[in-house]
Amino acid sequence: MNAHTKTITRQDVAKLDAADPLAHCRDLFQLPEGVIYLDGNSLGALPKSVPPRMSRAIEQEWGVGLIRSWNDADWYPAPQRVGGRIAPLIGAAVDEVIAADSTSVNLFKVLVAALRMRPGRTRIVGEIGNFPTDVYVASGVAELMNADFVALEPDAVLDAIDERVAIVSLTHVNYKTGRVYDMAEITRRAHAVGALVVWDLCHTAGAMPCDLNGAQADFAVGCGYKYLNGGPGAPAFVYVAKRHHAALHQPLTGWHGHARPFEFVHGYEPAPGMDRMLVGTASQLGLISLEAALEAFDGVDMAVLRSKSEVMTDLFIRLADQELTGFGLATPRDAATRGSQVSLTHPEGYAIMQALIARGVIGDFRAPNILRFGFAVLYLSFDDVWNAIATLKDIMDTKVWMEPEFQQRKAVT
Ligand SMILES: Cc1ncc(COP(=O)(O)O)c(C=O)c1O
The missing domain is CATH 3.90.1150.10 (Aspartate Aminotransferase, domain 1)
Incomplete structure (x- = not known):
């Protein structure tokens, strides 16, 4: 060196x-005595705000409130509320982010939705050294949708973005090397040829500022358990730019993404805005932990x-x-x-x-x-x-x- x-x-x-x-x-x-914790990019440390909040959620809201807590303890709107707290950390509006599912599942939803917005185009461009789930999910989506997934070395990505490309799917900060893509440059290039961009922000959210709106980014996903400190397996988040909400057609059409879930009607009708990115019942304890953890960013x-x-x-x-x-x-x-x-x-x-x-x-x-x-x-x-x-x-x-x-x-x- x-x-x-x-x-x-x-x-x-x-x-x-x-x-x-x-x-x-x-x-x-x-933090435990005698530990220097340099692994917050895998699993964030425990914020002191989490244990008392979890204890209340378990003992009171679950233990005493039981099913009533979906209304009385505001469990039901937690995905939107937690998404709204993550939004300012990634340069998004509060109604462009929702907390749900895992990064892998959200990636699947946005890749399919984005491909559907570019009929006639079949190419997904990604990076060879991306985190394996990004590569596997893009390959799976390509197989399902009769598209092709092209994985390139990072330096070759920009030049490969041409009129054949439907989606550029990249991780903003590489999980192995820590190298950062220029989000604005890649997004500008993609838009110039009519392509859409999906950003994985797993190593960005809470680790560094990011300006999704400023870069005119289309879609993003990221996890809650690394720099956001939400706890092991915490819910992930998904961002969709407001201009795409009306045309958003994601494939996992579960009842929580329905416009009127508690009318239990036969046909699927997507909810307006980001709510249609939801699938099924939220991992409520995970959301509560993540929400309490995000308090550490207040005033930062x-x-x-x-x-x-x-x-x-x-x-x-x-x-x-x-x-x-x-x-x-x-x-x-x-x-x-x-x-x-x-x-x-x-x-x-x-x-x-x-x-x-x-x-x-x-x-x-x-x-x-x-x-x-x-x-x-x-x-x-x-x-x-x-x-x-x-x-x-x-x-x-x-x-x-x-x-x-x-x-x-x-x-x-
Ligand atoms: C860039 C990136 N994407 C996705 C994931 C994991 O996705 P999931 O939370 O679905 O396991 C990781 C995990 O380390 C990651 O580094």
């Missing part, structure tokens, strides 16, 4: 913490969050340059083209990550050789970054990662 001229000291790092405008947000989270300026994230990921890269040997960098050095993560590469990445986790520094491993570190800056300090690199250096210097216990592959990496 590159060498920098000026050595970074612990005093430099302390100065960054002293000037951190988001330092107070750490206290909004319940996403531009300030982005600036902290850029400085923090930059510090991690520069300390890795300074302290470590034998590692590569899979993430762009230019902060403007990097999400809130840093991916180091090492042929023994799996064992090294296991040794690191055993020492309380939690990141994750992505095959074949990536050690992935996510920076959820609401609950991380610059001192955490210093300590994480110091621990990694120690693991390498002492060769502790060679111990047999760190070689055994677990089911979830």
Whole structure:
């Protein structure tokens, strides 16, 4: 990795913490003692607002209110309400986002709906290195709809967007490398040739600002359990630009997407607006957890969050340059083209990550050789970054990662 001229000291790092405008947000989270959590890009940490809210939902709303809580505790409008809270984080209007289902399911719904808006066109353009579910769902939709799915290297995507293309389906921040697409540029190019764009915002929402409306984006999906901290398997969200609402024809025509679900009529009639993106009964406890978790973003300026994230990921890269040997960098050095993560590469990445986790520094491993570190800056300090690199250096210097216990592959990496 590159060498920098000026050595970074612990005093430099302390100065960054002293000037951190988001330092107070750490206290909004319940983090275990002795853990440096660099895996908020897989599963966000637990916000302190969640346990009391969940306890009320379970003991009172479910336990006492029973079925009445769909009305009395406002369970029924939760998908719209939670979507509306996510909207400002991704540059959307409140009635353009709804919380429901999983990212994979929402992707299926929007890809089919988008293909139906471009009759006569059959091509979906995507990226080879996209998260597998994006690739699998696009392939499945192509098979179902007699379309073709073309997956390309990231640098080849822009030039492949021509008049044959119905949909460009990309993940804004790549899950492995952290590389960011220029949302406005890709969307502009797609619209110039009459194509639509679907953005996966799993590694964007809550990690960095994003301006769907400003970019004139058509569709987006994303998950609630990473940087939004909604909890394991939290409901996902889906965005559809208002101009597409009237023509929106999604394939999973369940009763919660019906215009009058409680009239129990025989024929399907889509609800107006985003409500038609709903399918069946919402995962209510998941929505309640996600809604409480989103309180951590109240009053947070996403531009300030982005600036902290850029400085923090930059510090991690520069300390890795300074302290470590034998590692590569899979993430762009230019902060403007990097999400809130840093991916180091090492042929023994799996064992090294296991040794690191055993020492309380939690990141994750992505095959074949990536050690992935996510920076959820609401609950991380610059001192955490210093300590994480110091621990990694120690693991390498002492060769502790060679111990047999760190070689055994677990089911979830
Ligand atoms: C870019 C991206 N899309 C989708 C998913 C997961 O989708 P789902 O929540 O449906 O499992 C992930 C999970 O890590 C992801 O990184």
